[in-house]
Amino acid sequence: xxLIDTVGRFTKTIESARAMGNSVGLVPTMGALHRGHLxxxxxAARECDVVAVTIFVNPLQFGDPDDLAAYPRTxxxxxxxxxxxxxxxxxxPSDRQMYPDSAxxxxxxDMSGEPVGVHAGSLGRVLEGASRPGHFxxxxxxxxxxxAMTGRCRAYFGEKDFQQLQVIRSLAxxxxxxxxxxxCATVREPDGLALSSRNARLSPDERTAxxxxxxxxxxxxxxxxxxxxxxxxxxSAMRAELGAEPLVxxxxxxxxxxxxxxxxxxxxxxxxxxVAARCGPVRLIDNMEVII
Amino acid sequence: xxLIDTVGRFTKTIESARAMGNSVGLVPTMGALHRGHLxxxxxAARECDVVAVTIFVNPLQFGDPDDLAAYPRTxxxxxxxxxxxxxxxxxxPSDRQMYPDSAxxxxxxDMSGEPVGVHAGSLGRVLEGASRPGHFxxxxxxxxxxxAMTGRCRAYFGEKDFQQLQVIRSLAxxxxxxxxxxxCATVREPDGLALSSRNARLSPDERTAxxxxxxxxxxxxxxxxxxxxxxxxxxSAMRAELGAEPLVxxxxxxxxxxxxxxxxxxxxxxxxxxVAARCGPVRLIDNMEVII
Numbered sequence: 001x002x003l004i005d006t007v008g009r010f011t012k013t014i015e016s017a018r019a020m021g022n023s024v025g026l027v028p029t030m031g032a033l034h035r036g037h038l039x040x041x042x043x044a045a046r047e048c049d050v051v052a053v054t055i056f057v058n059p060l061q062f063g064d065p066d067d068l069a070a071y072p073r074t075x076x077x078x079x080x081x082x083x084x085x086x087x088x089x090x091x092x093p094s095d096r097q098m099y100p101d102s103a104x105x106x107x108x109x110d111m112s113g114e115p116v117g118v119h120a121g122s123l124g125r126v127l128e129g130a131s132r133p134g135h136f137x138x139x140x141x142x143x144x145x146x147x148a149m150t151g152r153c154r155a156y157f158g159e160k161d162f163q164q165l166q167v168i169r170s171l172a173x174x175x176x177x178x179x180x181x182x183x184c185a186t187v188r189e190p191d192g193l194a195l196s197s198r199n200a201r202l203s204p205d206e207r208t209a210x211x212x213x214x215x216x217x218x219x220x221x222x223x224x225x226x227x228x229x230x231x232x233x234x235x236s237a238m239r240a241e242l243g244a245e246p247l248v249x250x251x252x253x254x255x256x257x258x259x260x261x262x263x264x265x266x267x268x269x270x271x272x273x274x275v276a277a278r279c280g281p282v283r284l285i286d287n288m289e290v291i292i
Numbered sequence: 293x294x295l296i297d298t299v300g301r302f303t304k305t306i307e308s309a310r311a312m313g314n315s316v317g318l319v320p321t322m323g324a325l326h327r328g329h330l331x332x333x334x335x336a337a338r339e340c341d342v343v344a345v346t347i348f349v350n351p352l353q354f355g356d357p358d359d360l361a362a363y364p365r366t367x368x369x370x371x372x373x374x375x376x377x378x379x380x381x382x383x384x385p386s387d388r389q390m391y392p393d394s395a396x397x398x399x400x401x402d403m404s405g406e407p408v409g410v411h412a413g414s415l416g417r418v419l420e421g422a423s424r425p426g427h428f429x430x431x432x433x434x435x436x437x438x439x440a441m442t443g444r445c446r447a448y449f450g451e452k453d454f455q456q457l458q459v460i461r462s463l464a465x466x467x468x469x470x471x472x473x474x475x476c477a478t479v480r481e482p483d484g485l486a487l488s489s490r491n492a493r494l495s496p497d498e499r500t501a502x503x504x505x506x507x508x509x510x511x512x513x514x515x516x517x518x519x520x521x522x523x524x525x526x527x528s529a530m531r532a533e534l535g536a537e538p539l540v541x542x543x544x545x546x547x548x549x550x551x552x553x554x555x556x557x558x559x560x561x562x563x564x565x566x567v568a569a570r571c572g573p574v575r576l577i578d579n580m581e582v583i584i
């Protein structure tokens with residue numbers, strides 16, 4: 001396994017691998033790797049000749065400096081588990097490697113004002129984007145950089161961050177990257193809680209309460225199975241579940257079209273149920289597909 | 293020479309060329325090729341094993357539909373002269389190939405609202421960007437697509453569109469494309485007029501008057517050579533020259549820092565003189581480097 005920390009060496013290493021006829025799998029992460037991430041690495045290892053895992057806590061996608069500072073960093077353990085799961089390359093760039101002009105990254109004063117970047121468009125402004133302005137522009141910019149460095153590859157993302165997945169699919173298509181975006185099912189605890197690096201910050205009581213997100217999605221899916229087609233009927237069922245849990249404060253609970261995450265007058269086709277809620281110190285999200 | 297009109301085949305063709313060990317030169321154009329473009333193709337052919345010329349009138353960078361409609365299109369002649377100048381691949385995608393979701397491109401109704409795209413940041417809002425809102429976002433988006441399709445290459449651009457060149461340099465660096473952006477000197481007529489596809493729309497009198505742009509730059513450079521260091525002194529000399537030509541209306545005449553095109557309190561280091569003016573039916577631009 002090669003551990004690489006510069007953009008130049010990462011790009012050259014991938015190019016050399018490809019020049020020898022290898023297919024490339026890319027698994028972009030922010031570290032704090034859990035079984036959800038490892039399922040992506042394992043799938044990439046089954047489907048590709050060479051697997052690159054990137055670990056970079058991207059400052060551009062954090063609006064709140066406290067949230068950035070609190071984000072768990074477990075680099076030593078991450079490298080070991082990534083290798084065990086099948087990574088051939090682990091790329092761990094510094095902020096300065098990724099954003100050399102940025103004052104925020106500890107670089108020299110940025111003289112250019114607002115730099116060139118990728119914007120996520122309307123898809124980046126709803127749901128998570130509404131409560132985290134600029135978040136998806138930051139995600140789209142860092143993923144565009146990783147796609148540009150890597151070139152043709154299969155890139156693996158979890159469905160847990162479904163809106164992020166849709167932004168990245170749109171990015172790959174709209175900017176003509178020769179990248180196949182591969183969506184991988186959310187990995188859950190036995191009680192339904194979606195794995196997340198943020199779960200580590202929950203108290204035992206909060207950890208128990210957090211399962212209500214999954215129960216809320218299940219209630220929405222059950223309402224649809226029982227014949228509900230008006231979004232308000234479905235979201236009432238979701239909100240009723242969430243409202244019954246005093247340790248959790250609902251942010252949103254929606255039933256929308258899966259591709260653009262936009263409201264539908266009547267549910268049909270590929271529908272996505274999405275919830276976000278605060279639970280103690282953290283904000284949790286989850287989602288579920290329902291095909292009607 | 294291969295003539296290619298789909299994104300998929302273009303990307304595969306470039307990848308095959310690279311897999312055989314060839315270096316790749318990219319010359320993005322909007323067609324209406326003149327000797328300025330051909331100098332880029334010829335240089336690319338001297339420096340690279342395989343040269344791809346792209347011809348695409350990018351609707352995303354035109355704010356004014358009339359300007360888009362009036363842009364000269366001479367595809368048959370372009371392909372012939374590109375091949376003669378050394379192109380191995382000529383890529384001529386349709387609007388629908390480049391922007392399959394866009395209603396403007398004649399595609400199906402875009403359901404996603406504002407799509408993912410690249411924004412040029414502050415550099416895209418001054419000078420040309422001030423009179424053409426969104427223009428450099430459109431340029432940055434189409435060039436990002438071409439860079440994503442092409443992968444590692446040397447990409448050749450003329451200094452005539454200097455602000456565009458700086459946006460593209462910033463794009464390549466900020467988005468980590470493995471692309472060396474190569475700046476090529478402006479090709480001029482014997483009387484100093486910079487070659488431009490738009491020159492064809494000038495009447496004989498306007499064509500004569502248009503040389504005042506170059507004379508204005510020369511007057512600015514002469515003022516600096518004579519010791520002027522305050523931008524206002526230099527731009528007065530430039531404006532005086534432009535003002536003496538009744539067929540030309542000045543849009544801007546500036547002396548700025550070359551990298552970010554931002555005002556300097558006192559001229560020093562790499563300075564760029566830039567002018568824009570209307571001459572009959574067209575808007576012309578030109579620029580000159582002065583190193584102090």
